[in-house]
Amino acid sequence: MDTHAFKRSLHHSERYNRRGFGRAEEVAENLEQAYQSGLIGTIRDNGYKLTHGRLKVRLAEAFGFCWGVERAVAMAYETRRHYPSERLWITNEIIHNPSVNDHLREMDVLFIPVDEGVKDFSGVTSGDVVILPAFGATVQEMQLLNERGCHIVDTTCPWVSKVWNTVEKHKKHTFTSVIHGKVKHEETLATSSFAGTYLVVLDLEEAQIVVDYILGKGNREAFMQRFAKACSEGFDPDRDLERLGVANQTTMLKSETEEIGRMFERTMLNKYGPTDLNEHFLAYNTICDATQERQDAMFSLVDEPLDLMVVIGGFNSSNTTHLQEIAISRGIRSFHIDTPDRIDETTNSIEHKLLSEDLKRDQIFLPPGPVTVGITSGASTPDRAVEAVIEKLMRLSEN
Numbered sequence: 001m002d003t004h005a006f007k008r009s010l011h012h013s014e015r016y017n018r019r020g021f022g023r024a025e026e027v028a029e030n031l032e033q034a035y036q037s038g039l040i041g042t043i044r045d046n047g048y049k050l051t052h053g054r055l056k057v058r059l060a061e062a063f064g065f066c067w068g069v070e071r072a073v074a075m076a077y078e079t080r081r082h083y084p085s086e087r088l089w090i091t092n093e094i095i096h097n098p099s100v101n102d103h104l105r106e107m108d109v110l111f112i113p114v115d116e117g118v119k120d121f122s123g124v125t126s127g128d129v130v131i132l133p134a135f136g137a138t139v140q141e142m143q144l145l146n147e148r149g150c151h152i153v154d155t156t157c158p159w160v161s162k163v164w165n166t167v168e169k170h171k172k173h174t175f176t177s178v179i180h181g182k183v184k185h186e187e188t189l190a191t192s193s194f195a196g197t198y199l200v201v202l203d204l205e206e207a208q209i210v211v212d213y214i215l216g217k218g219n220r221e222a223f224m225q226r227f228a229k230a231c232s233e234g235f236d237p238d239r240d241l242e243r244l245g246v247a248n249q250t251t252m253l254k255s256e257t258e259e260i261g262r263m264f265e266r267t268m269l270n271k272y273g274p275t276d277l278n279e280h281f282l283a284y285n286t287i288c289d290a291t292q293e294r295q296d297a298m299f300s301l302v303d304e305p306l307d308l309m310v311v312i313g314g315f316n317s318s319n320t321t322h323l324q325e326i327a328i329s330r331g332i333r334s335f336h337i338d339t340p341d342r343i344d345e346t347t348n349s350i351e352h353k354l355l356s357e358d359l360k361r362d363q364i365f366l367p368p369g370p371v372t373v374g375i376t377s378g379a380s381t382p383d384r385a386v387e388a389v390i391e392k393l394m395r396l397s398e399n
């Protein structure tokens with residue numbers, strides 16, 4: 001499929017909207033009530049610090065809702081206003097945050113059911129309105145919804161669209177897209193649907209396997225086994241690793257994406273020499289500003305003396321997980337929770353998740369005596385959730 005031509009024709013369709021409905025003022029109050037917080041505003045004004053008795057709270061200087069998420073959530077609210085009685089679907093969680101998705105359910109927004117990892121669009125009919133989430137949707141989903149006569153409200157973040165444009169450029173110039181991302185993440189699924197030939201690498205270790213193969217140190221069978229579910233159909237490592245362009249899932253760890261880019265650049269330089277490098281390697285910066293700012297703020301925060309760290313955001317939120325990785329890398333006692341409800345005030349315990357491990361409960365969450373707690377939240381976490389965590393900490397510190 002000519003994905004570029006399809007996208008252009010979709011953008012001209014009367015049943016497609018990616019700019020909202022001019023109802024921002026009408027929904028502003030609802031959004032403020034649901035997501036914003038007075039306490040967080042006060043802490044921000046106080047240099048991101050709060051002291052309450054023996055408790056000190058340090059907030060990261062960039063955290064929570066990013067511009068792309070705010071825009072997507074506002075567009076979803078506007079869509080409900082604009083289509084008050086139509087059936088309204090969303091192809092996925094609009095963002096990875098349970099409270100935001102619960103609010104949407106309360107507004108009668110239906111989520112496309114998923115059966116064993118496969119989305120079931122059978123209930124969607126002509127005239128239904130379908131919202132595409134902030135991290136986008138695959139081109140096949142867009143095509144299906146378009147052919148079915150649905151109204152499409154596309155809240156895909158422009159930063160994500162920028163990555164799609166990058167892989168379109170790779171395709172046009174017959175470069176293979178090496179996508180730094182999580183192969184099952186919706187954004188990476190969408191990005192790879194716009195790519196031509198592609199290979200998804202999760203981390204530096206996987207990138208090194210690809211580099212070794214390019215330099216003739218790999219085994220074809222082992223390579224294909226490792227990347228069987230992470231490459232385009234018919235991918236041939238002997239043919240498709242000669243011309244590479246790097247793109248990324250916007251919420252990956254910035255330093256890792258940069259390192260992967262440098263690894264491939266060095267490899268192509270070694271193999272083909274400086275004169276021909278441009279024939280074999282293409283790089284565009286596709287790391288989103290918001291992700292970068294939140295990671296930078298986290299690096300500053302963990303430089304302060306902290307007794308513990310609470311990271312708030314959906315468990316399937318990639319950017320939140322990366323924030324916790326930063327705390328862990330500094331040896332800080334850190335807790336990733338998806339909602340304030342994970343903190344049990346009566347027992348001073350917390351149910352949390354450590355990267356890919358299962359949920360576990362820790363006792364003596366807030367230790368006795370003076371305590372400094374660092375707090376941050378992922379790009380899809382409303383301030384209200386951060387506020388509720390801080391209020392719980394304040395009450396616990398009074399015991």
Ligand code: SF4
Nearest residue numbers: 066068157159250288
């Ligand atoms: S994290 Fe970045 S790419 Fe993702 S929605 Fe926010 S601004 Fe857009």
